[in-house]
Amino acid sequence: MQRTQIAGGHSLGFQTLEEERSLEAVPVEGTLPGWLAGSLFRMGPAKFEAGEHHYQHWFDGLAMLHRFTFAGGAVSYANRFLASPAYRAAREQNRIVYSEFATDPCRSLFKRVATAFSPPASGHNANVNLTRLGDAFLALTETPLPVVFDPQTLQTLGVAEPAPGQLTVAHPHQSPNTGELISYATHFGPLTTYRVYAQQPRGRRRMIAKLPVSRPAYMHSFAITERYVVLVEFPFVVVPLTIPLSGRPFIENYRWRPQRGTHFRVIELDTGKLRGTYEGEPFFAFHHVNAFERDGELMVDLCAYDDAEIVRGLYLDRLRQQHPALPAPQLRRCRLHLDRKTVESERLADAGLELPRIDYRRRNGRSYRYVYGIAQREGGDFPDQLAKVDIEHGETRVWSEPGTYPGEPVFVPEPNAANEDAGVLLSVALDTAARSSFLLILDAGNLNELARARVPHHIPFGFHGQYFGGFA
Numbered sequence: 001m002q003r004t005q006i007a008g009g010h011s012l013g014f015q016t017l018e019e020e021r022s023l024e025a026v027p028v029e030g031t032l033p034g035w036l037a038g039s040l041f042r043m044g045p046a047k048f049e050a051g052e053h054h055y056q057h058w059f060d061g062l063a064m065l066h067r068f069t070f071a072g073g074a075v076s077y078a079n080r081f082l083a084s085p086a087y088r089a090a091r092e093q094n095r096i097v098y099s100e101f102a103t104d105p106c107r108s109l110f111k112r113v114a115t116a117f118s119p120p121a122s123g124h125n126a127n128v129n130l131t132r133l134g135d136a137f138l139a140l141t142e143t144p145l146p147v148v149f150d151p152q153t154l155q156t157l158g159v160a161e162p163a164p165g166q167l168t169v170a171h172p173h174q175s176p177n178t179g180e181l182i183s184y185a186t187h188f189g190p191l192t193t194y195r196v197y198a199q200q201p202r203g204r205r206r207m208i209a210k211l212p213v214s215r216p217a218y219m220h221s222f223a224i225t226e227r228y229v230v231l232v233e234f235p236f237v238v239v240p241l242t243i244p245l246s247g248r249p250f251i252e253n254y255r256w257r258p259q260r261g262t263h264f265r266v267i268e269l270d271t272g273k274l275r276g277t278y279e280g281e282p283f284f285a286f287h288h289v290n291a292f293e294r295d296g297e298l299m300v301d302l303c304a305y306d307d308a309e310i311v312r313g314l315y316l317d318r319l320r321q322q323h324p325a326l327p328a329p330q331l332r333r334c335r336l337h338l339d340r341k342t343v344e345s346e347r348l349a350d351a352g353l354e355l356p357r358i359d360y361r362r363r364n365g366r367s368y369r370y371v372y373g374i375a376q377r378e379g380g381d382f383p384d385q386l387a388k389v390d391i392e393h394g395e396t397r398v399w400s401e402p403g404t405y406p407g408e409p410v411f412v413p414e415p416n417a418a419n420e421d422a423g424v425l426l427s428v429a430l431d432t433a434a435r436s437s438f439l440l441i442l443d444a445g446n447l448n449e450l451a452r453a454r455v456p457h458h459i460p461f462g463f464h465g466q467y468f469g470g471f472a
């Protein structure tokens with residue numbers, strides 16, 4: 001089919017999707033691998049306004065779940081809004097009621113003071129990621145309450161135990177050793193602390209460490225190895241006491257302070273002891289790729305930016321107008337020499353990768369060779385490629401199609417295969433010419449297309465997804 005590229009067509013990915021559907025079969029072009037039996041769940045914002053009110057930032061839109069289920073070579077699909085307090089209030093009152101990352105519906109000064117250092121008035125709009133803890137499926141964002149949903153119906157069921165602070169991450173890790181869920185939260189108060197903890201199914205929780213901090217950093221994710229948790233404090237920091245009275249949305253309280261440099265806090269997983277704090281050059285990142293130890297060094301790989309300008313770049317008005325161009329990330333390795341206390345950085349590839357994924361089940365916290373992510377063509381207006389980087393050889397391979405914007409590629413390993421890249425990548429792609437989205441299934445080895453399964457509507461650009469094998 002002849003395709004023409006529509007300039008700025010990607011702004012469709014930031015338009016509201018109202019329809020909730022459950023489709024028993026969506027049309028499939030190509031052939032799915034016979035071993036692929038399970039479900040891909042994806043999370044992202046899908047509604048960007050309520051009445052006359054508009055959300056400001058990509059991270060603010062109201063959460064929607066999508067599920068693609070694979071069985072016997074066929075694909076079914078369902079999508080549903082998360083029925084969070086934020087969503088229900090927006091529907092019932094036809095306005096934005098709860099504060100989000102960068103949207104504040106004008107809370108009064110009295111309310112700000114009253115909520116200082118108490119749990120924030122969160123609408124639990126868990127639009128960033130999801131995970132599974134035992135039998136519970138949890139939708140996650142950076143406010144502390146995970147939202148529990150039914151994986152069959154996608155109905156919202158309630159909330160789970162809150163993280164031990166007012167701000168957390170939507171990127172918990174599994175301990176490479178015990179399989180426990182590891183995460184951290186910032187607990188704001190007269191003495192603010194980072195609290196690293198381990199969570200087991202059915203509520204058992206173990207506090208690993210409490211680290212005092214006077215100027216907490218905004219950290220969207222963190223690193224884990226077999227022995228350590230690493231909190232990378234970028235110099236994008238806040239003075240806790242100023243938040244309640246600032247009158248600004250949450251993230252606009254943070255300031256870029258490059259003179260502080262970047263602090264790597266290395267914490268022992270077993271004991272909670274601080275192994276050391278290592279200081280490096282100032283930079284910013286949302287996403288860690290992986291981390292591991294080798295020969296007395298700790299490698300911390302991430303998608304790095306020169307500064308925190310990317311946070312401003314993701315305001316919806318800028319994204320829709322494509323102006324200015326988004327800062328480019330760099331796939332970077334920070335090498336922490338554990339005894340010498342030095343930090344050295346190196347670029348791992350020319351490709352600027354984001355929304356990185358690896359063979360998490362086998363390589364998390366261990367040495368690895370391949371990373372997959374979205375990337376942007378030279379001169380492109382928004383990430384429009386899928387890329388695979390061979391870190392050992394610094395080689396990059398890409399998939400792209402004109403007018404098509406693929407999202408985070410989730411790697412699914414082929415059962416019992418030895419090679420790290422034996423498996424498929426699952427990515428939801430926006431086809432701007434057709435004004436609809438499709439699930440793209442690539443061979444992770446060579447990035448050749450195996451199949452695509454198209455839904456009848458556009459799926460707004462989301463953030464993260466997880467695949468659960470056998471869940472069909």
Ligand SMILES: [Fe+2]
Nearest residue numbers: 220286463464
């Ligand atoms: Fe993220």
